[in-house]
Amino acid sequence: MQVHSATVTQLQPVNTVGNTGTRTVGSGLEILLNRAGGTRRRVRRGEYLYRLGAPFNALYGIRAGSFKSVLLTEDGREQVTGFHMCGEVLGLDGIGSEHYTGDAVALEDSEVIEIPFGDLDALACHEPALQRELFRLLAGEIQRERALMLLLGSMRAEERLAAFLINLSQRLCARGFSAHRFLLRMTREEIGSLLGLKLETVSRILSRFQAEGLIAVQNREIEIVAMAALRAVIGRTEARREREAA
């Protein structure tokens, strides 16, 4: 249940009852890969895996590296909707449509497995396990986005950053990496875009966390020094008031 415990907290402590979260690290993904037997594809840093409006014809399982997905509006606004790493599936937004509804960009040199969806769609009918897995993936995506909505709708900047770092730490940990020390693969601006903040704010708050002894930052390198305290940042809005009143 390593995986489960890692996906329970999706960017912030959503009530966890029945929260399946994004399926990762083998298990479900393997079902897809084995059945459909997709082909490998390399994507270099900065390159698109797929773009908005491109015809939807495949899902992608991340083998190595990491990606961001980006949403664009007519009026030129752009927002990062997620960062994705090894074991996660990209392209789900194309299901039920004929085109991808956003961009997927590699944050570093990466490798994916392409799972042609024409095949999958047909297979799913004859293969209940596969069908279930697809439903699960979609539902997981919905969960992930709800968590982000909650973050964007109800948290202050400090809380957002804390939630972001904790989430990243957990996902990396579930993949066998250190939970306390890792490299950010994205810029401050991209983090800000995901969290609904400006890059200066991201930078400032990381500095503040460091000054408070919660983390150590050096450019893209993050070390979480006081995990418990970092967790405590989330929800300290009112707690702080009570403290000040006392």
Added chain:
Amino acid sequence: MQVHSATVTQLQPVNTVGNTGTRTVGSGLEILLNRAGGTRRRVRRGEYLYRLGAPFNALYGIRAGSFKSVLLTEDGREQVTGFHMCGEVLGLDGIGSEHYTGDAVALEDSEVIEIPFGDLDALACHEPALQRELFRLLAGEIQRERALMLLLGSMRAEERLAAFLINLSQRLCARGFSAHRFLLRMTREEIGSLLGLKLETVSRILSRFQAEGLIAVQNREIEIVAMAALRAVIGRTEARREREAA
């Protein structure tokens, strides 16, 4: 393409290429209802259709009335994630999990059709059209939530309110109601919760829109007086600066 044009704008102008949006008003929903032949159920204003953590066993097609879905966090935070009306499907978040992941509450006396999901799940295997429809619904939900994320992450309060009103107008219009005159079924606080604003801000901005001649408000009654101008509110952040500079 009435329906399509109505769902193209999901709370704000997402780039529309391939945007299927939430399926509504018959079509897909009818497929579900006909195949599974669910039972009617009445829900009175303020009552729960389902609650967080309850075992997931059915989807619900809204026949009449309207609902809000609400998400809860461990630390007591709560956020409205959507308002739903006639023709839409509730309970999708339960797919791929064993429990509902939030609450659904009736905003007025309403009626739904319960579609037992055990049946559906089995049926989907033998019935490609049904399977496709389920995928479509899930994908539509993802689209809807992305739109909201974009709103929460990149819009100012005025823009959020404008987008909210336009979205509501379009959905009502697609159902045969007036696009210019309608009744809000939710409180200012609930609107604020959806949009990541406080109720006072919602109230103030509605008043401002009225003063500017964009709308007419009287409690829950809304009349959109200048639709084009209301649309123009979205994205006028920088436009305003230019105007002031001139």
Added chain:
DNA sequence: CGGCAGATTGACCCTCATCAATCAAGGTGG
């Protein structure tokens, strides 16, 4: 070595949250 993208930090200001008072509309019980 120079150039550039990304990060940090400061100063200022604007939007929106907060606190608070008032008002309108129902609903209820006498």
Added chain:
DNA sequence: CCACCTTGATTGATGAGGGTCAATCTGCCG
């Protein structure tokens, strides 16, 4: 039928959080 209470909405005053603009710094790559 009216006084009372509750719930939701409006409006004002004030301040904090975070956006904006700008200068500086760092590391990296050609």
